[in-house]
Amino acid sequence: MSITHGSFTVVRTYDADPDRVFRAWADPAAKAIWFGAGGDGADPAHELDFRIGGRELNRGEFEGAVYRYEAVYHDIVEAERIVYAYDMYKDDARISVSLGSVQLEPARSGTKLTYTESTAFFDDADTPEQRQAGTEQIFDALGDALKAPAGT
Numbered sequence: 147m148s149i150t151h152g153s154f155t156v157v158r159t160y161d162a163d164p165d166r167v168f169r170a171w172a173d174p175a176a177k178a179i180w181f182g183a184g185g186d187g188a189d190p191a192h193e194l195d196f197r198i199g200g201r202e203l204n205r206g207e208f209e210g211a212v213y214r215y216e217a218v219y220h221d222i223v224e225a226e227r228i229v230y231a232y233d234m235y236k237d238d239a240r241i242s243v244s245l246g247s248v249q250l251e252p253a254r255s256g257t258k259l260t261y262t263e264s265t266a267f268f269d270d271a272d273t274p275e276q277r278q279a280g281t282e283q284i285f286d287a288l289g290d291a292l293k294a295p296a297g298t
Contacts, residue, residue, distance in 0.1 A: 152274025153264040158285050161256040162292040164225040168250060170288060171228060172196045173262075180291040181284060182206050182215065198222055211236050226250055233271070241271035261285065 160167055170176045177283040181192075182204045193203040204216040217232035228248040234241050244265040251258045265277060 148269055149272070150267040150270070151265070152277065153262065154274060154278040154281070155260060155262045156278070156282055156285055157261075157287060158250055158259045158291050159253050159255055159257065160259065160289055164250045164252055164257045167257045167259060167288075168225040168228075168293065170291060171248070176291070180227060180287040196222070202232075239271065241266060242267045242277070244277075259285070259288075 162170075170180065174192070174196070175193070177194055179193050191203070191205065193201070195201050196230065198221060200219045202215070202219070204215040206213055214235040215232055216235070217230045219228070219230045220227055221227060221229040227250070230248070231245050232242070233243050242265050244263050246261065246263045247261045260297070261281065263281065265274065267273065267277075
């Protein structure tokens, strides 16, 4: 049994105003387009109760394993900040517990998003480097989703 601690920050600038970026997180249909959508698309059973104390559930398959994401929202300030904690499971084993924070700031070209995550990884089932790479892919998918015309 082992534990590895890691933290990282991802910064992206999107050509969309902070309200639109925030809605991409808050609206279940919008978030299903970019969050955790692999080659087969979003999890049809994705659940999002976007409010303080609300929960989010998502699952997907990768390299023969089923991964499950279970989050609780702890702080939400519209178009400015989102703070949540989440557990990640591989099959039925909990592989990590994380605290994530999203900060949205107006930028000349739209919105600067700064995401910081601190994680406890269990039993070498994941690494800080793998988590950061996966998170960067998710934020790239958010950028792709934001390129679509508003309201689509």
